[in-house]
Amino acid sequence: MKFSMFLHVLSAMTLVGTLVLAATSVAADNHRLGYRALLWGAIPSWIVMRVAAQWVFSEEGWDEVDPEPAWIGIGFATSESTFLLIIAATVCAWRAVKRGRGDGLRTAVLVLLALVLVAYLVAIWAMTTKPT
Amino acid sequence: MDDWLLFLHVLSAFLLVITVVMYSAVALGGTLGGRATFIADRCWEVGGLGTLILGVWLALKLDEYGIFDGWIIGALVLWLVATGLGETVRKQLAEARDGGGTVTTGAVTTLHWLRTLTVLALLVLMIWKPGA
Numbered sequence: 001m002k003f004s005m006f007l008h009v010l011s012a013m014t015l016v017g018t019l020v021l022a023a024t025s026v027a028a029d030n031h032r033l034g035y036r037a038l039l040w041g042a043i044p045s046w047i048v049m050r051v052a053a054q055w056v057f058s059e060e061g062w063d064e065v066d067p068e069p070a071w072i073g074i075g076f077a078t079s080e081s082t083f084l085l086i087i088a089a090t091v092c093a094w095r096a097v098k099r100g101r102g103d104g105l106r107t108a109v110l111v112l113l114a115l116v117l118v119a120y121l122v123a124i125w126a127m128t129t130k131p132t
Numbered sequence: 133m134d135d136w137l138l139f140l141h142v143l144s145a146f147l148l149v150i151t152v153v154m155y156s157a158v159a160l161g162g163t164l165g166g167r168a169t170f171i172a173d174r175c176w177e178v179g180g181l182g183t184l185i186l187g188v189w190l191a192l193k194l195d196e197y198g199i200f201d202g203w204i205i206g207a208l209v210l211w212l213v214a215t216g217l218g219e220t221v222r223k224q225l226a227e228a229r230d231g232g233g234t235v236t237t238g239a240v241t242t243l244h245w246l247r248t249l250t251v252l253a254l255l256v257l258m259i260w261k262p263g264a
Contacts, residue, residue, distance in 0.1 A: 006259045016146050017153025020171070024154070028165035033157065041153070128142050129135035
């Protein structure tokens with residue numbers, strides 16, 4: 001049980017780290033580093049975080065609890081909705097690399113990553129304070 | 133109150149990992165701009181202070197943990213080691229940048245990976261809490 005939790009927390013921390021790296025790189029017009037941080041850092045971290053979350057969920061018997069606690073719902077809702085935003089940001093960063101300039105794509109990546117980071121702030125709050 | 137302390141303690145730990153991820157990009161050959169480096173360094177400082185102060189506060193406040201528990205003493209030692217390594221990496225990178233030389237050297241990269249391992253060991257202690 002502890003290993004699944006360790007994996008979940010570590011991948012969540014790496015996910016947030018790579019998102020901040022991507023945002024600061026894109027903000028500084030280093031689109032290639034931003035794109036690589038999203039593709040090779042954020043997306044794999046998200047997958048490990050989500051798989052480990054499901055592992056913890058099953059191991060701790062939360063799948064047998066009805067109704068599901070609010071903090072678990074917040075966790076699933078934020079993780080799943082933000083994956084689409086991360087994919088969209090990765091595609092925008094890739095297009096910016098191909099074009100060799102940012103313009104609107106740079107703004108799009110920054111807005112998407114800001115939304116994701118705010119959602120994760122809420123998720124971290126929910127996971128630690130566990131509101132019912 | 134305890135929930136909020138834990139939330140801020142965990143959030144501080146996320147800030148530490150943001151720095152580790154951003155400096156890992158440099159260690160792997162990426163280039164961080166001045167603003168990104170500034171953000172990484174502030175995350176390390178705020179995260180370091182936050183984890184220490186809030187962690188000690190939690191240890192003193194919660195009945196199930198004591199400040200002299202082996203795993204907490206171990207965490208404090210690892211925190212000191214990580215802080216020392218992080219400060220050395222920051223200074224050496226700043227000197228290399230100001231001097232116009234190569235941004236990463238083998239020694240700085242080694243110190244960075246040692247700092248990364250120390251932060252990982254801290255997370256292991258926080259999850260497993262051996263002896264608690």
